[in-house]
Amino acid sequence: MSVAHPRKSIAWIAGIMISCIASATSAASLDTIAKQAVLIDMSTGTTLFEKNAHQRMATSSMSKIMTMYMVFERIKAGRLSLDDTMPVSERAWRMQGSKMFTELNAQIKVEDLIKGVIIQSGNDASVVLAEGLSGSEERFAEEMTKRARELGMADSNFKNATGWPDDNHYSTCYDLALLAEHLIKEYPEFYHYYSQTEFTYHGIKQGNRNPLLYRNMNVDGMKTGHTETAGYGLTASAERNGRRLILVVNGLPSMQARADESARIIEWGFREFESYALFKKGEPVEQAAVWMGAAGTVPLVVEDDLRVTMNRDERKNLKVSVVLEEPVPAPVAKGTRLGKVVMEAPGFSKREVPLVAGQDVERLGFIGRIGAAAMHLVSGSGS
Incomplete structure (x- = not known):
């Protein structure tokens, strides 16, 4: 896995294995006799498998x-x-x-x-x-x-x-x-x-x-269905180790096929994919420089816990980058969107998650702004 930043490395993220929230191309390794099917990791929103899902x-x-x-x-x-x-x-x-x-x-x-x-x-x-x-x-x-x-x-x-x-x-x-x-x-x-x-x-x-x-197999819901036209169907959900999968299948030829195919697909989802915690809500992901601020930087955080799911065979080919425009002009209000985390991997659609200011940063007073401007002119003159 490689981690990059437009300006500087954030190597301390290295080792975290993540994926984009999208349909995995590796899901092609699975097939089903169901006419329609979808398997979703509810903890991250990742579609693990789909067949005529829409x-x-x-x-x-x-x-x-x-x-x-x-x-x-x-x-x-x-x-x-x-x-x-x-x-x-x-x-x-x-x-x-x-x-x-x-x-x-x-x-x-x-x-x-x-x-x-x-x-x-x-x-x-x-x-x-x-x-x-x-x-x-x-x-x-x-x-x-x-x-x-x-x-x-x-x-x-x-x-x-x-x-x-x-x-x-x-x-x-x-x-x-x-x-x-x-x-x-x-x-x-x-x-x-x-x-x-x-x-x-x-x-x-x-x-x-x-x-x-x-x-x-840790299934705790939800509902079967059957008519001559639709065939046999099932919406099911299972939870293991904090991961919840939702499966919907339809168009199966028998009750036995419904039970066996559903079990097989759910077991495949738990076996082939894992969910990883990337950042906790409010945890600093990066520091952005602040122009004319009472503090020189402002922490950038994610608005909610960020968990991601990926196929175990794909996890090494991942790139994570932080994109932001800095310095950020003061004042900065907590919760203001200032950048984003971008996640990319072969076989997955790019995913972008907003980064917001983790705290308020007041603007410098008049004298402070003069001093900051003078310092900028001095430091910039030798460039």
Whole structure:
């Protein structure tokens, strides 16, 4: 690994192995029989593998992740409680496919409905929640689509709360991975429902359909899906040693293929890639010279912890540089962007991370500025 600076070496960074946040060309060493797939390291945002990741597809019951996002959002906003109850309409009661086996006209607690959707993949429970929150499933689906757009899910459109087949109901592997990331980050207090392996309602015990929960591989969510059109799909997440991977696959030919392919891809992601801490939030990366400042330099820091992921075979061919224009004229306000860290490696897109002032630097007073200007003239005259 080489480290460079436009003006001076920052050799103390040497030895840190990093990568750009992008799709790794080395991922071509992996293939899958899934029609669509994406594997993302959530800790750094690195796409480790993708196949038709932006191709629109029928998402079947994986759509229920969006349904749950909408429910969790309302609970966190104080507009809904886990202890609230919702009525079962005839429409919800008559839903076919996977079911919670709700009773017609029953009042069911929201928490039980959540378990019915996540663990039992209940189409009836999904409709109960949709009607209870928005008055109708159609209105709820419109709200799902609107919220998805706000989350950056540009290639998703929802026509129902269940994933029931509809030509205008679709998403992509990338969008579902993005949704999973939002749900895990924003609603960690509710994520535990996804790891629950069974739930009994109305005297009927059903197991969680996520096959990876039953394998010793640190998977703790999220949701399966299957229709004749879409094939077998899975959105899954696993965490090891501070790294969280999100996998979305779809279009697999059988339940067994879904389980085996998903496990294989996740294990590959943990085995072939590693995540490295580069800089902590607020930790000085470089010092920038300050012109006419009460201090001669200002520390440059990253705004958030900077972790990066790279393939183990690629980590030696990396270049890290700090780019800044100096001296920086005083006054300097803390948080002002003054430069950037640039990371490049063969097979990875260039990544740039802003550097900001780590502290305020006041401007020199009038007498100080005169002295600094005179010193500059003297030092510059011999150049």
